[in-house]
Amino acid sequence: MLFPLPSPKLNQTSLPPSPQLGLCPGSATKSCTFFRDNYVHDNNNPNVPQAGSATLGAVGSGIVVAGGRFDTIEHNRVVRNGSWGIALIPFPDTGTPPPIAHCQGGITNGPLPGCYYDDWGNQVLTNTLSGNGFFGNPTNGDLADLSATHTPGNCWTGNVRLDGTAVTSEPASLQQTHGVCGVANQGAEPLGVLGRQLICATELLGPCPSQPGQAYPRTTQVVMHPLPAGLRTMPNPCAGVPANAFCEPRRVPRFTG
Numbered sequence: 001m002l003f004p005l006p007s008p009k010l011n012q013t014s015l016p017p018s019p020q021l022g023l024c025p026g027s028a029t030k031s032c033t034f035f036r037d038n039y040v041h042d043n044n045n046p047n048v049p050q051a052g053s054a055t056l057g058a059v060g061s062g063i064v065v066a067g068g069r070f071d072t073i074e075h076n077r078v079v080r081n082g083s084w085g086i087a088l089i090p091f092p093d094t095g096t097p098p099p100i101a102h103c104q105g106g107i108t109n110g111p112l113p114g115c116y117y118d119d120w121g122n123q124v125l126t127n128t129l130s131g132n133g134f135f136g137n138p139t140n141g142d143l144a145d146l147s148a149t150h151t152p153g154n155c156w157t158g159n160v161r162l163d164g165t166a167v168t169s170e171p172a173s174l175q176q177t178h179g180v181c182g183v184a185n186q187g188a189e190p191l192g193v194l195g196r197q198l199i200c201a202t203e204l205l206g207p208c209p210s211q212p213g214q215a216y217p218r219t220t221q222v223v224m225h226p227l228p229a230g231l232r233t234m235p236n237p238c239a240g241v242p243a244n245a246f247c248e249p250r251r252v253p254r255f256t257g
Contacts (some may be wrong), residue, residue, distance in 0.1 A: 003146065004209060009195055010023070015052070017046070017068055017102055018067075018093075018101060018103075018105050018106065018115075018117065019068070019069060019091075019098040019104075019105040019106060020067065020068040020069065020070070020071075020116045021068075021105075022068065022069060022070040022071040022122075023069075023071060029070075029122065029152065029182060030070075031070045031071060031072045031121070031122075031123060033070065033071045033072065034071075034072045034073075034074060035063065035071065035072070035073050035076070036072070036073075036074045037075050037076065038063075038076045038077070039076070039077045039082070040079075041078070041079045041080050041081070042079075042080045042081070043059070043060060043061060044060050044080075044081065044217065045059070045217075046058060046059045046216075046217040046218055046219045046220070047130075047219055047220060047221060047222050047223070048222065049222055049224065051064070052093055052221075053096045056202045056204060057202070058083050058084070058087075058201035058202050058216070059082075059201065059216055059217050060081050060082030060083030060084070060135055060139075060140075060201070060216065060217070061081055061083045061084050061087055061201075062078040062079075062081040062085045062132065062146040063076065063078060063085070063086045063087070064084075064087045064089065064222045065087070065088050065089070065119060065122055066089055066090070066091075066117075067089075067090055067091030067106075067118065067119055068119055068122065069119060069120055069122065070121040070122065071122045071123075071125065072095045072122070072123045072125065073086060073122065073123070073125070074123070074124070074125040074126055074127065075125075075126055075127065076127045076128070077125055077127070077128045077129075077130075078128070078129050078132065078142075079129065079130040079131050079132065079162075080130070080134075080135045081131075081132045082132075082133065082135040082140070082217075083132075083133070083135055083137075083140050083201055083216065084132065084133065084140060084141065084142070084143070084144045085127075085132035085133070085141070085142040086124055086129075086144070087143075087144040087145075087198075088117045088124070088140070088144070088145050088147060088187065089118075089119060089144070089146045089147075089198060090110075090112075090114050090116060090117060090146060090147065090190065091116075091118075092110065092112035092114045092115070092204065093114045093115045093117065094113055095114075100133075103115035104119060110206035111190040111191055111195075112190065112199075118148050118150070118156070119146075119202060120138050120147055120148075120152065120153055120154060121150070121152050121154070122155075123154070123155050123181050124143070124153045124154070124155070124156045124157075124158075124159060125156075125157055125158050125159070125202060126158035126159065126230075127160075128159075128160055128161075128162055129142045129143075129159060129160070129161050129167060130161060130162040130163065132168075133168060135215065135216060136215075137198045137213055137214055137215060137216070138193050138213060139170040139194045140197070141160065141168030141169060141170065142159070142161070142167045142169060143156060143168070143169035143170070143174050143175075144169065144170045144187075144188070144194055145169075145170070145171065145174055145187030145188060145210075146188050146190060146194050146195055146198065147179065147186055147188075148189050148190070149184060149185070149186040149188035150184065150185075150186070151183070151184035152181065152182045152183055152184065152185075153178065153185035153186055153187070154178060154185070154187060155178050155180060155181035155182070155183075155185075156169070156174050156175045156178050156179065157175055157179045157180075158175075159175060170188055171194075196214075197214065198252075200214045200216065201216045203251050206225050220233045
């Protein structure tokens, strides 16, 4: 599973302030943050290490923008993800914020607990999809949009399936109803069918036992394999670089080779 950009939780707890914003500097509408030309496939294994915001990633999801705004997702190949191929969803941050963060850009009285970051202004364009949504729960499929009304809302256009059949989406006919970028629209209701499926898939509010209509793979045992012996580390990236926020003289990282 790929979160193409830092989620609001990651921003709030380690890179404040939130939320993630993909706008070009000085622009009110133009996206300068792109996630393109990737091959995203087979993200269906629940037995993987988890940390931070990744613990809320829904198994079986390909590309997920959680609470992000004004990002462009284009020209990716997204295949064989059991839940959703590409999903734009809100992020309910239930973590304890550092002193610098005070739910900036979010709301505290949202439909779910915590600081609620909605998603809007994102563009999902000309991606190729195949074999997504085979877990077979309601709303599982190629595309998913969960968002309230915003101007501009998210837009979806030019996304196709490899076999030429119609792209599946929630809400239905997403590329027809949300095919124009830069205008007001909304996705599915936060506590509607898609929202309930995401809550179950992520177990955001607690355990969600498998039953017909809400069956997602669950973590059983995570095995951490040792790194191969003899691996060399990367060269010192600060060597010969003027002092900056990442390479201050007193904080130059040390690498061994």
